[in-house]
Amino acid sequence: MVYILKITIMKTLFTIVLLCISTLLWGQNYTQKYNELYDRTEFYNSYGNLIGYAKYNSLYDRLEYYQQGYEKRNNLYNQNEEYDSYGNVKYKKKWNDLYQRYEIYDTYGNMVGYYKWNELYRRWEFISK
Numbered sequence: 001m002v003y004i005l006k007i008t009i010m011k012t013l014f015t016i017v018l019l020c021i022s023t024l025l026w027g028q029n030y031t032q033k034y035n036e037l038y039d040r041t042e043f044y045n046s047y048g049n050l051i052g053y054a055k056y057n058s059l060y061d062r063l064e065y066y067q068q069g070y071e072k073r074n075n076l077y078n079q080n081e082e083y084d085s086y087g088n089v090k091y092k093k094k095w096n097d098l099y100q101r102y103e104i105y106d107t108y109g110n111m112v113g114y115y116k117w118n119e120l121y122r123r124w125e126f127i128s129k
Helices: 002-026
Strands: 030-035 040-045 050-057 062-067 070-074 079-083 089-096 101-105 111-118 123-128
Touching (some): 089 111
Antiparallel strands (some): 070 079, 101 111
16 A cells, blocks of 8 residues: 555656656747738747747638747858758758848759838838849
8 A cells, every 4th residue: 555655656646757757848938919911820949030920721620830930140152041840951041242131042052032121111022033
């Protein structure tokens, strides 16, 4: 009887410790806010970066979640590289001083478009090739 009680207490204690550790390791600080322009709820990490968003799909009557990738600077080639959530390169972004724009290249090195600053609307606009 005492042996079974000790095992039960140890299992309960182990479960509590495991839950506390997993909460500390996996608990992330993020904020969410609704974006009226895109009609979606956006999730931001503690640094203010967009990490994903949720959007209602009326066709399937469900809420769908999308995870954002990340961007990394490559100083060797003087460009930024955009990665998907699995770590695969989606595209490369390079600044062009002559045209004052960010040019976007696919993984094969073909230019697919560019971002140009629109002073009137004070935003970056994408122009596809």
